[in-house]
Amino acid sequence: MAPKKPSSSGGGASKKSGDKDGGARVMYWFRTDLRLHDSPALQAALDLKPQAFFPLWCWDPNYIYKHRVGINRFRFLLESMSALSSSLHSLNPLSQLLVVRGDPCDLLPELFKRWGITHLAFERDPNDEYVRQRDDQARKDAKANGVEVLDGYGHHLYDIREVLKAHNNEPTLTLGALQSAVSKFGDPAKPIDAPKSIPSPLLKDDVASPPQDIKDLLPKLLKSLEGLPEYSKKKGPEYDLNSHELGGQRSTGESGKVTCYDSLVGPDASESIKSTFSVPTLESLGMDAKAARVSVPSLIPGGEAEGLKRLERVIKDTKYIATFSKPKTSPCQDTSEASTTLLSPYLKFGCVSVRKFWWDAVEASKQYKGAGKTSPPENIQGQLLFREMYSVAEAGVGETYKRVHANPISRYIDWYLPTVYDSKGKEIIPRPAGDAASEARYAAFVEARTGFPFIDAAVKQLKTTGWIHHLARHSLASFLTRGQCWISWERGAEFFDEHLIDWDPASNPGNWMWLSCSAFFHQYYRVYGLATFPQKYDPSGSLIRKYCPELKDFPDKHIYAPHTAPLEVQRKAKCEIGKDYPAPILDEKKEKEHCIARMKVAYAKGWRGDAKEVLEGKAQEILRKEHGVPDPTLPEGYKAQENKDKIPKWAQRKEEDDEAQKKQGGKKRKGEKDEEEDHKASDTSTKTLSKKAKK
DNA sequence: CCAATGGTTGGGGCC
């Protein structure tokens, strides 16, 4: 594999048309590669010594409306775009990131014509069906306009398409399979340096005598776009997954309006510095960072420089790198003091090159002379190889990868709250409500009131900071799916998609399949204990004391299972379970046994998502009948809504929601007095816990 | 075809 030389495709005649006018005119299309260092496609573009270079970002409505993206990831993206724009500007005062707002399939062909583009360069983004189709369209449009395409790869260590081919176009389901598939390609390519200069984005007429200042140049570019239709004038998206109405994170009312498409190139109304071709603001996405339950300022700031700084910091600690062992890192630490490198968000948006991370880690490990060096799968390189494995698996499966239905690698299991499809096989959006008990469990999960402190704390940390440790993700995923709740991994994957900054279309569904024992991993009898597992890493429960402050005065031995504490202990901690903090929504041990019994039956059938019985819609009924485990029921007296006073200030919903809560509250209130009894009933399940805690 | 082996990240008991 020769990664240094990006493959070239598209119209062969285009090069001549560029030469005819005295040089190439390149558009570099930034997507998930928001960096200047180690970018082979960028390097290939600059190697043409172009007379004009247009660094483009297309603000794609697909991502704004049809993908559930929360405020933390949007903020990280916007910060990374702004940082990139500044870097471009400091390389060339006549340059910046040129942000145009609209569908790339509409805009790119127009820009090709109006800017006289001869070459389109971009880094291939191998995962996600939407992206693949969009890029195929861009290639076609380029060809139709006589524009040559230069596409390098740099989002992964290896060219995912080539690895997939080397694995007979089969998804890689084990790390060993991935390793043997890449072995014929040798080591990943060494990273290349960032360019030292870039040409200006000049219109043809300006090449001979360029404007002196970018403030003179941008109006000319703006003029060249005259007559281009604005996206806001189109009929708009079929649905808006991020709208408040569909449970997304946009604000309510007028402030939740998406205004970033009101103009083709900005500025947004709320921008303090008026400029065109500008990076949108959170406000123009209808999102308010201050009002949202997220950390302000961000603990994980976006941008290439921030990413490289963080990389340098972890690499300096050669012992840490050389002896890194993922299973031993703690899931119980807050984002500001994470036991892992926290580089995944930067890899996700390409702020840090994965090859640079790989080679820096190899070098640091070499320098360390002590004992206890680790190797794949547990070390840093192993982690990066897992990322490749999921990417090749996604590429091999295609569009069904992120769901169960018709997915050839995901085992069919009769989860509750599965994604539902209409008679034509189209996903129904928004998903119709499922059975009441599972919906209530799911609501308790996403609202961090399951009554299991580690689960609730991890959910709050995720919502606040946009990141949680890998093993905390395991705990949540095990609990929601095969461990206790028996809810489809699709729901969990969607929840993570909304909140994780580092959400990746291959790794995240892959990890949910792994944890739910749907693919990649199969030892379903290994279930994460809701208290025992985190207790191993941090017996003092500091994460819980921070994110569930109502529990902060519990003694260590009860912090992970406060409902097992004697009432006098609860009173002393000023927190009575069922009153000041929810009683557990389910019986951990009983549900675990139910789940294992169900898994056994589902495994014996051996159906994947593409089995005949699944496609015909009969599989669920057959499995339910066969395992005979009754549907879940709510604990009696279970309250769908917690009293808002019991929720910490920073986690409280806004006024409008409180009104809605009050209205519903009246209905639920009558069950309240039953709580003491529920508490007793659920106690049996956790006796083993309290016994251990007493030791 | 079969048996053996390994699988980043479970829990619990024992030394």
Place this chain on the structure above:
DNA sequence: TGGCCCCAACCATTG
């Protein structure tokens, strides 16, 4: 504190 075994038993790979 860490290593070891057992629990009951899955899959994918390998010889």
